[in-house]
Amino acid sequence: MSVADHWLEAAYQDRFWLWPLRPLGMLYRAVMTRREAAYRCGKRAVWQAPVPVIVVGNITLGGTGKSPLVAWLTRWLSERGYTPGIVTRGYGGKAPSYPLWVTPETPVAQSGDEPLMLAQQTGVAVVADPLRARGAKTLAAAGCNVIVSDDGLQHLALGRDIELAVVDGARGLGNGRCLPAGPLREPPERLNRVDAVLVNGELQAALMVASTPMRLAPIGWRELKSNKHRPLSPLPFTPPVHALAGIGRPERFFTTLKALGISGEWHAFPDHYPYDAASLRFTPAEDPQPLVMTAKDAVKCRDVAPPDSWVLDVEATLPPEFEQWLAARLATLSEETN
Structure with missing residues (x-):
């Protein structure tokens, strides 16, 4: 486990050695509060797209399940006749220029892992750009009539019509403190100003907001290698396996494997880890075991496995009440722009 992982785990458990960092956390909280206020009152420029913008994000560090929700949203929108597009920062990638149109064939070194995954999963237009507003302009000009911003809650230069915040049910908001004394990117009160809070998994601690x-x-x-799909059961491989996860919270993936009755050894990597063949060599070549991953x-x-x-494919599932609420919000937005 890296130093960053140790710190993140401590932040969620409120370890005593983080207490001296509380003054810095309070300073960070004040800075983020003033920053948000500056965008809201017009002191900082906000670009408002001519089409509805749905922002998916969180206020905590670590994985919460944002990308599966983004994929679910684009499928849901496409099924209802919309032409959605996804704008994302492209973390972990370095493109020759931006905005970068991400296709299923884009080199991951240029796009980053999550944009490429979303392009492959959804089939909709995906644009990576550190300047979200510029990326959103590109999508709107290309004919997208709804824009979904992946991990865009703190990117306030892009105007938004609907904000969705995702919270990890098992971790919640950790110790409730802002960086570096805790895991929060923004104060907990930020959740009072989003349109919906979605809790991924069973909620272990009270949030004090509806969810x-x-x-x-x-x-x-x-x-x-072949990209061929197989059902969950029977297993297309024989356990035990080696399972790897380089995501925000690897334990979630390993817990899912155990629930499916799969045994083996679990290998947690840092988020966005750049794998090579050597990092995937867990057993001698003469005694291989299946390798499973996210x-x-x-x-x-x-290319190196x-x-x-x-690959275990997953999808987000949401209650009908949320779908009804979202449909009504989009209908209202359409009436306002017509």
Whole structure:
């Protein structure tokens, strides 16, 4: 476990050695509060798209399940006749220029892992750009009539019509303190100003705001090399396995594997880890075991993983009440722009 991972775990558990950092946390909180106020009152420029913008984000560090929600949103929108597009920062990638149109064939070194994964999963237009407003302009000019901003809650230069904040049910808001004394990017009160709070998994601690349950459900296996899909059962491989996860919270993936009855050894990597063949060599070549991974890891492992490698695909599931609320909000926005 890296130093950053140790610190993050301590922040969620409120370890005593973080207490001296509380004054810095209070300073960070004040800076973020003033920054948000500056955008809201017009002191800082905000670009408002001519089409509805749905921002998906969180106020904590670490994985919460934002990307599966973004994928769910684009599928849901497409099924209802919209032409959605995704704008994302492109973390971990370095493109020759921006905005970068991300296709299923874009090199992951240029796009970053999550944008490439979303392009492969959704089939909709995906643009990576550190300047979200510029990326959103590109999507709107290309004919997208709804823009979904992935991990965009703190990118206030892009105007938004709907804000969705995702919270990890198991971790909640940790010790409730801002960086570096805690895991929060913004004060807890920020959740009072979003349109909906979605809790991924069973909520272990009170949030003090109304929330909607969200679950990540396994939907099937995918052979990494061929991209062929297989059902969850029977297993297309024989355990025990080596399982790897370079995501915000690897334990969630390993818990899912255990629930599916899969045994083996678990290998947690830092988020956005740049895999190579050596990092995936867990057993001698003469005694290989199947390798299983997340969809986010798969986009970086396809060219370096051993032949018997598998991807567990998951999708977000949300209650009908949330779908009804979202449909009504979008209908209202359409009436206002017509």
